[in-house]
Amino acid sequence: MAPFGVRLQEAVDRHGPLCVGIDPHPELLRSWDLCDDIRGLRAFAEAAVEAFSGNVAVVKPQSAFFERFGSDGVEVLEDTLAALKEEGTLSLLDVKRGDIGSTMQAYATAYLGDCSPLAADAVTLSPYLGFESLRPAYDLAAQHGRGVFVLSLTSNPEARSLQHAQAERQSIAGAVIESVGGLNADEGGDARWGSFGVVIGATVGDALHHLRLIEPLVASRAPVLAPGMGAQGATAESIRRTFGDAVGQVLPTTSRAVLSAGPSVRRLRDAVLQAQEDVAGLRP
Numbered sequence: 550m551a552p553f554g555v556r557l558q559e560a561v562d563r564h565g566p567l568c569v570g571i572d573p574h575p576e577l578l579r580s581w582d583l584c585d586d587i588r589g590l591r592a593f594a595e596a597a598v599e600a601f602s603g604n605v606a607v608v609k610p611q612s613a614f615f616e617r618f619g620s621d622g623v624e625v626l627e628d629t630l631a632a633l634k635e636e637g638t639l640s641l642l643d644v645k646r647g648d649i650g651s652t653m654q655a656y657a658t659a660y661l662g663d664c665s666p667l668a669a670d671a672v673t674l675s676p677y678l679g680f681e682s683l684r685p686a687y688d689l690a691a692q693h694g695r696g697v698f699v700l701s702l703t704s705n706p707e708a709r710s711l712q713h714a715q716a717e718r719q720s721i722a723g724a725v726i727e728s729v730g731g732l733n734a735d736e737g738g739d740a741r742w743g744s745f746g747v748v749i750g751a752t753v754g755d756a757l758h759h760l761r762l763i764e765p766l767v768a769s770r771a772p773v774l775a776p777g778m779g780a781q782g783a784t785a786e787s788i789r790r791t792f793g794d795a796v797g798q799v800l801p802t803t804s805r806a807v808l809s810a811g812p813s814v815r816r817l818r819d820a821v822l823q824a825q826e827d828v829a830g831l832r833p
């Protein structure tokens with residue numbers, strides 16, 4: 550299989566950079582006239598896959614909203630990932646896991662191993678047990694043409710005290726960007742994007758400029774998952790300001806703003822089209 554960075558670039562060239570989340574919030578299920586139970590979850594996920602697959606570059610199911618129904622919910626998540634694969638749409642499983650040693654190896658196998666029912670094209674991981682603690686996931690992703698997005702500057706306001714903190718000569722968020730750039734350099738190849746990305750919330754305001762992270766971000770060749778568009782307040786215009794010269798690497802990401810157009814599949818598709826038009830000008 551081609552490296553994830555190459556496959557992502559092709560998908561973005563075809564559909565634009567928008568990433569849409571599948572976040573089955575209880576409130577959204579109710580607004581779709583569904584019960585907040587396993588049948589409602591399945592109906593929600595199936596409609597979202599029908600609306601998004603073949604129309605967006607990458608779809609991001611949020612694991613927690615499936616896990617809350619226990620093993621039945623995980624089965625719906627497995628089916629959702631399988632349906633996206635069947636439709637040829639890239640999946641990015643949002644699990645934000647991070648662990649050590651053999652435990653991290655097991656998480657890596659679960660989300661990035663070829664034989665796992667939960668395998669996705671890429672996964673979100675948390676580096677706060679140490680960037681290198683995620684090594685089993687980096688290695689497995691590279692081996693199977695999959696990707697990893699490592700949390701750098703998240704969209705939630707309470708992240709600031711940890712992620713902006715200065716460690717040695719730079720911020721923690723900056724150290725993550727630099728290390729992800731190292732993974733992409735090790736991967737080699739001449740693709741515009743590497744297979745290793747970062748998560749930087751679209752709501753971080755001037756933090757990238759203030760922490761002097763724009764240049765390292767461009768140098769890293771990391772695709773940037775940027776959640777926060779819509780429900781959390783970011784717009785295409787604010788994304789342009791926030792990411793400056795790195796804006797061409799950004800995958801603007803939204804969940805509730807699009808999902809609230811359901812349950813009609815046609816209305817969901819219209820909402821996707823509108824969001825895609827909004828961010829179309831962000832491409833280089």
Ligand SMILES: O=C(O)c1cc(=O)[nH]c(=O)n1[C@@H]1O[C@H](COP(=O)(O)O)[C@@H](O)[C@H]1O
Pocket residue numbers: 570572611643645673702703704705748749750776777778779780781802803804805806
């Ligand atoms: O990794 C993520 O996807 C993520 C990182 C971050 O910094 N902020 C953030 O909101 N997210 C996820 O992105 C989605 C945002 O959903 P909306 O606010 O409804 O668009 C949720 O699934 C969040 O868990």
